[in-house]
Amino acid sequence: MHRILAIIERDLRRFRRSPTLIVVSMIMPLVQLVVLGYAFGGKVKNLQVGVVDQDHGVPAVKLKELCQAVAANARTFNTVAYPDEAAALRDLREGRISAVLHIPPQFSRKVLAGANPRVALIEDNTDQFAASALEGTMSQMLGPYNQSAPPPRMSAHATLSVVEVYPYVPYIQYLLPGTIVLAIFVSAMIGGGIIYIDDKARGLHEGYLVTPIRKFELILGFNLAGAAKAILAGLVLVTVGSLIAGIPDPLNLARLARMLVLVVATALALISMMFLLMVRVSDPLVPRATFGVLNTVLFFPSGAVYPIQAFPTWMKVITAVDPFTYAVHGFKELVLKNTGLLAIGPDLAFLAGFTVLAMVAATLLFRRTL
Amino acid sequence: MFDIEVENLTKCFGDFCAVDRLSFTVEHGEVFGLLGPNGAGKSTLIRMLTTLVPPTSGTARIHGDDIVRAANAVRQTIGVIPQAMTSDLDLTAEENMGIFAKLYGIPREQRRHTIRELLAAVDLAQWANKPVKMFSGGMRRRLEIARGLVHEPKIFFLDEPTTGLDPVSRVAVWEMLSRLKRERDLTILVTTHYMDEADKLCDRIAIVDHGKLVALDSPLKLKASIPGKNILEVSFAAVPPDWRATLQALPEVAEVKAEDHVFRISSNNGPRTTVELMDAARKAGVTVASLSVQSTTLDDVFVHYTGHQLRDALQAPDAAASPFMLRH
Ligand SMILES: Nc1ncnc2c1ncn2[C@@H]1O[C@H](COP(=O)(O)OP(=O)(O)OP(=O)(O)O)[C@@H](O)[C@H]1O
């Protein structure tokens, strides 16, 4: 027990002397949170849409007025009038505009006759996000346009009314759970990977191995020390990240306490995973080289940035065994829905089981010799 | 009982044996030197004796405990200074010592006292609270020596403790070792590349090459064991034409080399040749301008037993060879 504490003490003392590395490990996720959060979170605005009106009837003019109203208010797009379709399409292909709204001849006549009037949206679909924003706005716009004609009779069309259970979640808040896990991971990577292997290569471990310390004491010492640093990184992100992302009531003590439980479970899982990966490594370049790959392979399939349901099957396999998945899910429940611990029971259970398995495997592989 | 007993100890990496059936014993209180060219297997031997590397075959006992079966008992008995400097640079001298005192399970009351005493013994008391990264190589070595003694070991292993230190620090380290050995009744096994140190300080020396023991004796006897024991360097005021032949004919002379008035004479018996040479000079009326008799050094012994060629060979890369290894 004293020996375990000695190993931990040494690591934490050293950490206190030169915390730069760990501070860096917190900065990377925070920068990612802010940049990704604002890069992806915002609404698409000020797309240029060319309008070709070959009809000139009253309904067509009404449609164009609606477009101008959107341009003035939601500002998803601005309209540019084109005299003919060819000129509009040329500008579309040359990238000067993002879409062409084509009002065909006979449009007014069909509206008045109730004979399936159509307008066409010819869009630059190389940018999925812009295209779907445009489509969404256009179809929304056509809704009120259709209603402006008096409903002929009771409609048999089923309509969908959406009920939102939680307050609106901006993308930056959606990203926060993944960011907390990322900070814990980076800290585990630096503390449990890079520093661990550097110490080994420098011969520091050789010094410990000639003392009567036992194998399990060494393993526990290394892992608990690493976990302590990772927990610290996680807690900083839990508080600072919540403030930056604008989570309502960010310093709610009850929720912070629940988050602490999950931070600890996540830190233990990631540290033990790191230890298992590094247990037989002696080259200091290995943890540095694997850093980027691991980060990508663990972070993105976890559902931290995009819903899991959209992944192909092979990626869902990674998702299923990736401890990030469960940690991210748990933090989403706690941060975005403010649930109790019971709701994240399965996540905690997975993380605990993962920790135990990884530690057992690492202990079997760990050699108490050089 | 011997303090160190080594029997046919062998360590092979693949089909290359870094240590090849070594056997020797070290008595209590001895300073036992291990000499050998780079790659001879000295560090590998020390690592086996200090339980860091399991032997391929053979056995060794430290203070009666088997290095494999009673490894933990061995670890309690020995103090080890590895070849690489292994202090924690971010911690202070005292903290470094404290961690090891805890790893050895030294009770709290005793810890502070022991650490202070040892830091004073290696002249680092005034730097106790300074981070080790500010220390010079010599100070770090001394700190490691203190660290290795924190649990009052009986047997002390040092792998090249003075490599990379300036002459003053080297002398300081050796003086400290000699004093600590006396005060603490230690048995010491040490490797070094400095022959003068080995000559002065070791009771017995083992020369190892290619993992095998090639010579083992006291420095004096080792020097006596190789041919051409003395070199006489003589210069004369003026010499007769056949003077070189006269010198060659003197008793015990093996070889004579001449450069103008200076002659280098290899002799199997320095004192006798010297007396005869002075006699011959007086008889021939030749004035001796200067005369010096040099005895064989351990360098000659080392070269005699291990040969001159460099031992460069390719080896499997290991952690110790990485750019992060701090060797001094
Ligand atoms: N883990 C290992 N794997 C393969 N070969 C090794 C290993 N450790 C040592 N060797 C080889 O064993 C030989 C002896 O190495 P060792 O370090 O014991 O030499 P040494 O006498 O201490 O040399 P030096 O004076 O340079 O310190 C070397 O050729 C080295 O390459």
Ligand SMILES: [Mg+2]
């Ligand atoms: Mg060596």
